[in-house]
Amino acid sequence: MGSIVLKKVSKVFGEAKVIPSIDLDINDGEFVVFVGPSGCGKSTLLRLIAGLEDVSGGQILIDGKDGTNLAPAARGLAMVFQSYALYPHMSVRKNIAFPLKMANMPQAEIDKKVADAARVLNLTDYLERKPRQLSGGQRQRVAIGRAIVRQPAAFLFDEPLSNLDAALRVNMRLEISELHQQLKTTMIYVTHDQVEAMTMADKIVVLNRGNVEQVGSPLELYRNPRNLFVAGFIGSPK
Numbered sequence: 215m216g217s218i219v220l221k222k223v224s225k226v227f228g229e230a231k232v233i234p235s236i237d238l239d240i241n242d243g244e245f246v247v248f249v250g251p252s253g254c255g256k257s258t259l260l261r262l263i264a265g266l267e268d269v270s271g272g273q274i275l276i277d278g279k280d281g282t283n284l285a286p287a288a289r290g291l292a293m294v295f296q297s298y299a300l301y302p303h304m305s306v307r308k309n310i311a312f313p314l315k316m317a318n319m320p321q322a323e324i325d326k327k328v329a330d331a332a333r334v335l336n337l338t339d340y341l342e343r344k345p346r347q348l349s350g351g352q353r354q355r356v357a358i359g360r361a362i363v364r365q366p367a368a369f370l371f372d373e374p375l376s377n378l379d380a381a382l383r384v385n386m387r388l389e390i391s392e393l394h395q396q397l398k399t400t401m402i403y404v405t406h407d408q409v410e411a412m413t414m415a416d417k418i419v420v421l422n423r424g425n426v427e428q429v430g431s432p433l434e435l436y437r438n439p440r441n442l443f444v445a446g447f448i449g450s451p452k
């Protein structure tokens with residue numbers, strides 16, 4: 215389960231209406247990409263869904279239930295941070311196990327979940343290493359592992375690849391897409407990179423100044439951009 219519905223969700227910071235009002239339907243199992251220029255509100259929208267920011271108005275339904283006022287941990291969603299959010303003094307095993315330790319899960323269960331996640335992410339041979347002994351791609355996989363062990367209803371990624379070099383980015387893009395095919399869990403992926411959006415998404419949400427300009431599959435947006443902003447951003451010939 216992992217459907218997320220936004221109803222007239224808004225966010226104001228002081229005087230600034232960063233998100234005037236957004237309606238959006240995300241279906242269970244979808245790979246949804248929020249794309250748009252820097253400062254358009256992508257991170258804010260993701261943080262509202264995660265519960266890291268409170269909405270100023272509107273409602274967020276998670277699997278049909280009102281999650282608007284739930285604490286982040288109670289929403290059943292997992293935010294995947296950039297790899298530099300790992301604990302440098304802890305082994306890969308401990309980094310991945312950390313959220314389960316915090317939830318007081320019995321050690322035997324933790325060990326099994328960490329082993330399962332490590333297998334999916336090809337990290338089995340690296341569990342005793344420290345983050346600094348890993349490549350950038352492996353570190354990013356550990357950050358994903360920390361989300362996987364919680365078996366969330368959805369994964370939320372905020373530009374997870376932006377501090378990796380170009381070649382590695384292409385690689386990780388494929389790995390995240392493969393992971394989605396394997397797990398079939400809803401993923402919301404924020405990026406300002408059109409290529410990432412076009413290659414990874416089932417559904418693209420184009421944002422501009424806190425508004426949804428258009429929602430559709432990569433092909434729909436490419437063939438039928440609603441306006442010049444979308445056409446320009448997606449790079450289609452309108």
Ligand code: ADP
Nearest residue numbers: 227230232250251252253254255256257258259
């Ligand atoms: P994006 O992720 O698309 O680059 P953000 O969601 O980070 O955009 O920011 C959208 C707008 O909201 C920006 O103008 C930013 O300055 C503003 N903003 C974001 N967070 C805060 C905050 N905590 N307080 C005040 N303004 C904020």
Ligand code: MG
Nearest residue numbers: 256257258372
């Ligand atoms: Mg951002």
